[in-house]
Amino acid sequence: ETGVTQTPRHLVMGMTNKKSLKCEQHLGHNAMYWYKQSAKKPLELMFVYNFKEQTENNSVPSRFSPECPNSSHLFLHLHTLQPEDSALYLCASSPADRERYFGAGTRLSVL
């Protein structure tokens, strides 16, 4: 266990569905992140939260909506996704906005 837990591990959704990804960290870190990992591409940073405040939105389409109710929990709300959004979505936390501690990810398939 890395101390960062993501649920669900797998998700299949249609383009008209609404779903949410959940992330919880037990490391006492102040920064949390959402990354997208696609085949043959580097990890893409999507959102950054520091002390519950969003500090970065890396030009992510509005069909992805993050929520950070406290320093330990992070959500990614999904709606009207496209097939090209199929990927592994990784949550991470960090003590000092440097090294990242990742969860196991949610494998998302959009049909």
Next chain:
Amino acid sequence: QKEVEQDPGPLSVPEGAIVSLNCTYSNSAFQYFMWYRQYSRKGPELLMYTYSSGNKEDGRFTAQVDKSSKYISLFIRDSQPSDSATYLCAMATGSQGNLIFGKGTKLSVKP
């Protein structure tokens, strides 16, 4: 020119071999260098972390940074089948900098 270049492989070696994994980068401001290991169906886990130039050793793993050549390496001695994974390099400019990842190199160690 991409900020971080990493050969995706795949790289296949026999058990016991010395493995050399490399990344090159273009931004001379990078100061923090990391290697992550990602097993199949898992998130990346931090393997090695170095600051500025030089070597760092941890068991069978050695990380090298050559800032003059903008080149970093990870050496694995006496490689084991359990080392089979994708290895990602990552780097940042400062203590609050965004972490830039390479695409990852897939390594397979054959018994």
